[in-house]
Amino acid sequence: MLDEIGAALVVGVLTGSVYSMVALAIVLIYRASRVFNFAQTEFGTTGLFAAFVAVELWGWNYGLGILFGLAVGICMALATERLIIHPLRDSSRVTLLVGTAGVALAAIGIQFWLNNEQPIRQMPRLVEGTAAAPFGTPVTYQQVITFLVLIAVAVGLVFFFRSPTGLAVQAAQQESTASELVGISVRRVSMLTWGIAGLLGGLAGVLAGPNLTFSAGFLTFGAGAALLPGFMAAVLAGMRSMPGAVAGGLLVGFVEQLGALSIFDEVQGSRALLLFLFLLGVLLLRPQGVFVREKAAV
Amino acid sequence: MTILQRKSRKRARHAKADEPVTETSVLSTEDTESRESGTAPDATKELPRVTESNGEFRPSAGGWIARLLTWAVLLWLLLAVPGNVLSPFDFGVSDINLAIAATIFAIIGLSLNVLIGYTGQLSLGHQAFVGIGAFASAYVVTDLGLSFWIAVPVAAGIGALQAALLGAVSLRVTGLYFALVTLAYGLFAEQSLFSFAEITGGDGGKPAERPAGFADDHLFYYLCFGFLVLVLWLDWRLTRSKAGRALQALRENPKVAASYGVDVKRYTLLAFVVSGTFAGIAGSLMAHHQQIIVPGIFSFQLALVFVVMTVVGGLRNRIGVVIGSAFFASLGEGGGAGDGGGFLERTIGLPAEFTGIVIGPILLLVVITLLPGGIGQLIAPVKNWMLGKRFDRHAGKLKEVEVSDVRA
Amino acid sequence: GQKAGVTGFAGGQPGQPGEPGVGNGADSMGSPDGTGGGVAGEDARGNGQDAAAGNGTGNGAAEAGGNGGNGDGPAVGDGDTTGVTDDTITIGIHAPVTGAAAFPQESFRDGVGVYAEYINEQGGIHGRELEVIFRDDGFDPNQARSVCREMAEQEEAFLLIGGGGSDQIDACARYAETVGVPYLSAGVHEERPGLGSIATDAFYALSLTYAQQIPLLTDLVNSEHAGSQTAVLVADNDSLNNFYDEAEQAFEQETDLALAQRVPRNTGARDAPEIGRRICASGADVVLWNASPTGLINVSKSMTCTVTWIGPGNTNGLDIVATGGCPQIEGAQYFSSFPGTDRIDELDPNYSDAYRQKNNSEPDDIGVALWGIEKLVADVAEAAGEALSRESFTGTLSGGDTFDNDVYPPVQFDGDTRFGGTAMHLREARCGADPEFVTQRLNVSP
C-alpha cells in the first residue's frame, strides 16, 4: 500500500509536471487574451511531430530537431494569434475558445492525415536511461529534465509578470483601449504572449513525447493527454497565479494517480471520479481557487 | 414571498391620502411626519397614451407572394422531401439518418445555447447531460418496459435534475469554474458512470426501441422534427418573456439585474434546468434513433463538437444554432463522405476519409473568422425578409467597431 | 416495397428447411430455436412482401422485409440476391481508418480490392466481377452501424465484412443479423454481456475467437517459455470479460500465473507506469496482453524489467505495431489469422504481384489480410455455384466443407457453429528484421 502511494506520488509528479507546463501556458494566455486556449497542447503535439520528422525522417541532429520542433510550436502559436485571435478580438470569449478549438482540431486532423501511414510513432529520448526507480516506478532522465525545465519556466514567468512587459500584458487584457492610449501596442504584446505560449507548448511536446508512443492529438486526447488536466490546474490557480499553476498541475497529477491504487481496481474510471470529487470539495471549501490569495496582485 | 411583499407595498401606497405634494415644500427631515399627506397618482394611470410606431415597412403584394413561396419551399424541404413525398429526390437510409441526427443535434445546440448564449456559462460536459438522458430513456423502455412517451419526459426530467444539481454547486462560483465543474463531471460520467453496465448495458450498449408507429426512419424523423419544433417554441418564448430578459441582464450586468429585482440564483438555475431538459430530450431521441445506444460515443470530443456547433451557428441566434448543429451533425455522421468526386484526393492527396477531420475544422475557422456572429449572422437578412421585413444585407451584423487594433 | 429496401432472409432456405440460423428471417431476437424461425419463414413465403408479418414481432425484420424476390415460390438457388447482378457481386468492408485506434488509411486504400481486381482479371466468379466497397467506421460503433446500414441498404452490398475493431464488428454484426445480411469477420468475442451472442443468424467468424486462442497461448507458454511466471492483462472492454475469465483460469491452471488484471482501453501516460510497476513487481516474464497496441508500447516503455509479450490476434501482430514499438516489444509473440509479408509469397505467390499491379506501393500485411478475406469470399461464392444468393452463399459456407485458401488458416463451419476458424499463424517481433514481425509458425491449432 505504502509502495503504491509512493508510486502514485512519483507518477503523479511526473505526469503532473507536463500538466503544469500546459497550465502555465493556459494561465499566460488567459491573462493576456482572456481566452482558454484549447490549441495549447496542439502547439506541443505539432512541435513534437516536427521534431520527430526532423530527427527520424530527415536525419537531423537531435538538438537541431528539438529546436525545429520548438520553432514550429512558436510559429503555430503566432499564426493562431494573427489569423484567429486577432480577427476575433471583439468577439465573445467562447467564440475565441471555439476558434482555438478549431485550431486544435485542424492540427489533429492534419497530423492524422499526414501520419496515417504509420499511426504509432516513437521519438527517441534526449538522454536514454532511467535515473532512479523509487517504489518500482522508473524515473527517466527525460522526466527529470522535464521537471527541471518546468521549474525554470515557472520562475521565468513569475519574473516576466513582474517586469514592465508583464504588466503591459495584463494591462492590454484588462483595458485594451487604454493600453493603446498609454502607448502599449496591444498587437505586439499579444504576439509576444502567444509566442511564449507556443514555446511552452513546444517544450511540453518535445519533452513529454519521448516517454510514450505518440499519435495525432497526442497531448490533447492521446496517450499524453494534458489539456484537460492542465485546464483544471489553471483554474485551481485562479487563472492567474504561476506558482499556483505549477502546484495545481502536480496536485491534479497526484490526485488523479491515487485512482491507480489497487483499492480502486474495481471502481470504473476511478481517476475521473476522484478528480470530480476533489474539484467539488475544492469548490465547496475554497470557491475562489486553491492557490490564490484573494486579490493577489501578481 | 417577494411577490407578496410587493403587493403589500402597493397596498400601502394606495392607502395614502389624496393631496399632492407641492414642489416647493422644503422641509427638514424632522418634519417628515407632517408631509405624510400627499399622494402620487398611480404611474400607469397618468402616463400618456402612445401611438404605435408609424411608417413601418409593409411588403407589397408581390413581396408577400415571394415570401410565401419561400416559406412553401422551406416547408417542402423540411417536411416533404425527407418523407419522399412529392419529391424528385430519393431519400435513402443514410440521408434520412443524417436528417434525424441533424434535428437531434439542433436540439442539443439549442440546449447549449441556453447556457452559453443566455447565461454566458460554458458547459464542457454537455455530452454527459445528453448521455444520461439517452440511457435514462433506454432504461425506461428496455428495462422497465414502459413506453417511449414516458421515457422522454423521464429523460427530460433527469436532464433537468442533474443540471440543477450541478448548477447549484457551481452557482457558488462563476465563470470558468462552471466550465471546470462540467468538464470534470463529463469526464466522470464518461469514464465512471457510463461504465456501469446496469446503466448503459455495457460497452455494447443498451437497446432502445422506437415507439410504436415510428419504427420507420422517415416517420421517426417527423417525430424528432416535432420535438425540435417544440424546443424551438419553448426557446422562443423563453427569450421573449421575462425569464429571457432577466437572463440577458444577468449575463451583461448582474448588478443591474439584481437592482431590477431579478433573483440571480433562481434565474441562473432556471436556465440550467431548461438547458438540461432540452439535453435530456435530445439524449432520449438519440438513443431511440440509434436503437442501440453505446456509452463510448459520449466522450469529451463530443462535448467539444457541441460547443463548436453552437458557437458556429451563432450564439443567441436560434435559427443559426439549428443550422450550425445540423451542419456538424452531417460532418459527424457523414464521416468521410464529404469528398464525393475524390477531388481533394487527386489534388492535394487528402483521402475522402480525412476530409471531415481536416476540412471540417478549417471550414469552422473560416466561418468563425469571417462571421464572428456565426451562421446566424449570415442568414439574418433572409430571416428578417421572410418575416415580412425589408431585405437588409447588414441585418444581424455585429456592430462594426472602427477601432484599430483595440479590443473593446 | 421500399426504394432502398434490403432483402432479408424472407423465405427460408428451401434446401435445408429447419437449418438453425438460416432461413429464419424473422428471428432477429436471437432465438436459437430453428423451428420457430422456420415457421416464420414458411409464413413469410406466403406473404411475400412482408416477411416479418408472419410471427408478429415486427422487429427489425420489418425493415429488412421487402423485395425478398422469392415471393413466388421456392426454387433452388432462387433466394435473396441483393448485391448480385448478372455480372457483378458487390461486397462491403468497414474498418477504422480514423478515430481513436485507427489503421493506416493507405493500407486500406491500397489493400481493399486487390484480390477482386486479380480475380476479375481471371474471369471473375462465374463470370461475375467482384466489387468491393470500403467505408471508414471511425472506430465508433454507431458509425459502424450506420455505414453498414448504408452499404447494405443503399449500396446493396451482398455481404459485409468487418475489417477490425471488435466493438465496431460487434455493432455491425448485430445490425447485419437484424436484416439478414451475411457478415464475415475475424473471430473476436462470442458474446457480450447484455446483448448476448454476437452470432445469432448471419454472422460467420473466419478465425478463432480470442477465447478459442487461449489453449494456443498456454501451449505457447509451456512450449517456448517453460517455467516462466505469467501475467494476464486484458482491456476492460466488457466484450473481453469472457476472454479474461477463461484466460485467467487457464493460465492459473496451466502456467505459473503471477498477475491478472484488466487494463484501461487506452493506456497512456497516467496508467502505463502503474501497470508496468505491477508487472515488474509480480515477477512475470511472459505477459499475455490483449489490449490496444499503443498501450502495449506505452507500458513496455515505462517498465524497469523486460518481458515477453504474447497474445491473441490480430491487431497486436501487425507490422505497424512493431515499427512503432520496437525495440521495446522485441520478442513479442502474437497470433494472427494471416501471415506476414515474409511468408505470403510462398503461400500465395499471386498476392505481391497483384498488389503492386493495383498500387504503386509495397505490399503490407493489412493487404494480406484483405486479400485473404476477399479470396475466401470468392472461393465460397465460386463453390456456391452459378445461382448465387445469400442463402446459397451461407449454405455453402456452413455446409461443412473446409475452405483453405493458403492465406487464412482453413475455415470450416459445420452444424451450428458460427466460428469456423481452425488454427492461427504465429508472428514474432524481431526488431531490425524486415518486416519486424516475422511469421514464426503457420497454422498452429489447439
Add this chain to the structure above:
Amino acid sequence: MSVLEVNGVSIHFGGVKALQNITLTAGEWEIVGIIGPNGAGKTTLFNCITGFYQPTHGTVRYRGRNITRREVHERAALGIGRTFQNVGLVKEATVLENLRTAQHLETEYNPWIGIAGGASSFFEEGRITRRGRQLLSLLGLSEIAAEPVADLPYGMQKRVEIAAVLATDPDLVLLDEPGSGMGPEEAHELGEMLLALRKQFGLSIVMIDHHVPLVTRVSDYMYCFNFGEVLAEGRPAYVRNHPEVARAYLGEEPDEEQHARENGQVDEVREGEHVS
C-alpha cells in the same frame, strides 16, 4: 414615518474606512441630496442600502422594516430602485428592451408560464411594452426607443437609466450622479424633471451629485460626506454654506465670520462652475 433610515452604518475595506457611523433618513416624497468629495463614501452608502455591500455595523431600515441582511433583489422588490455611477443598463439591448427588462417585478406571470407560452404571458408582455413606451414618451425618449443603448451618448444613457429605474415602479429611488456628463442646460432640465417625477410618481429620492447647484435646488434636505462621515446635514442652503463644507468640498477658504455675508458670492462662484 421615514421611508429610509440608515442607522450608524460603518463599513471598511481592508484599511480603508469607507463609512463610519453614518446616520441618514429620507422621508416620504422627500428629495435628499448627498454631496461630498471624491471617495467620501457616497456610492458605498448606496451599495449598503441596496444590498451590494453588507455594512460591518449598523442597520438599514425601509419603511420601518430592517432590511440590513436582505438580498439585493428582495430590496428591489420592496420598492428600492437605483441608478449607477457608471450607467447601469443592458448595453447591447435597445432602450425599449431595457425598459421591459426593468419591469421584471411588474411582469406578473410565472417565468415557466412564459417559457411555455401561456396566454397570460402574451397579455402581460403587451401590457409592459405599452407601459415602457409610455414612460419613454413621458421622459421625451420615444425617438430613441429602438436604439441600442451602447450607441447613445453618455448623457442620454443617464436619462434612459432614470426611465429604467422608474419602470421598476419604485417608491424610493437612489440616483448616483444623474447629472454627470450633462451640460448646464441639461442639468437644469434634469432638475425640473426630478421635481416633476417626484410629484407624478410619488417618489422619495436620494441623490448624489457633484453639481452642487442642482442638488441644492431640488433637495429638501442635504448631507455632505467627508472621509466616510457626515460632515454636515440640514437644509440645502445651510449645508452649502457650512464652512467645513466650503473647505473640504468646495475648496474655499473657511471664513466663518464672512460666511453669512459671502453667501451670495459663493453662490455666484459656483453658479459659474455649474451653470444651472
Add this chain to the structure above:
Amino acid sequence: MSLLQLEDLVVGYGAFPVLHGVSFTVDEGEVCVLLGLNGAGKTTTVATIAGLVRPWSGSVRFAGGELGHKSPSARVASGISLCPEGRRVFPGLTVQQNLKLGGWTRRKHSGIVRDQLALVFDYFPRLAERSGQLAGTLSGGEQQMLAVGRALMSRPSLLLIDEASLGLSPTVARVVWEVTHRIKADGTTVLMVEQNAGALPYADKALIMEKGTLTYTGVGEQVQQIDLREAYLGA
C-alpha cells in the same frame, strides 16, 4: 505655429456620419476647450485625434506631420496622450501600476517616470494615499483622477482630456484645470472637452460644437465672455 490641425474632418460610425467636416487648429502652448451638448461629437473628435476612430475623410496633422493611419500607441510615442471618456483605468492593477504604465513610452527614462509620478501624487494626494489599491475598487472620482494622472505620466506634448471633471468634486475639478494651466508652462498643449463652464477661465481658446460642426471659436478675452446657455441656445 499650430501644433494640431484638423481639416475638414468627417467621421462616423457604421453608415452614419457624426462629424460633418470639422476644421480647427490648436496652437502650441495653448489650452483649448471644446464645448457642446450631449452627442455633439466631442468625444468622437478627440478619439479621432488619438487614433481610436478612423476618419472617413479629412486630415489630422500633428507637429507638421500627417497622422494618417498611425495606431493609437504610435501616436502616444509621438507625444499625443488622451485621457479617455469613461476613465478606462486598468481595474486589476494597482494605482501605482496604472500610473507606471502611463509612462510606458518613457520607460527607458526612469528619471522622467519618477518625476512625473511625484508630480501626479502631488496634484492628487488621494492617489498617493491609495497607491497600492486596485484601481477597480476606487471610487468613481478617484478613478477619474487616476485617468488624468495616467495621461500626464508620458509627459505629452499634446494632452487630450475628455470630460475630466465628470464625477469630480468641484475642488478636484479645479485642480485638473489648474494642472492644465501649469503644464502649459512646460510646453504642453492641451485640448479638453468640457461641459462645465468652470473650465473656461483656464482656457486660451474655446470651441463650441453642435451636431457635428463647429459653431463658435473664441480666443483670449472672448472666452471669458461666453455665456454657455446663450451659446448653446442661440447658435
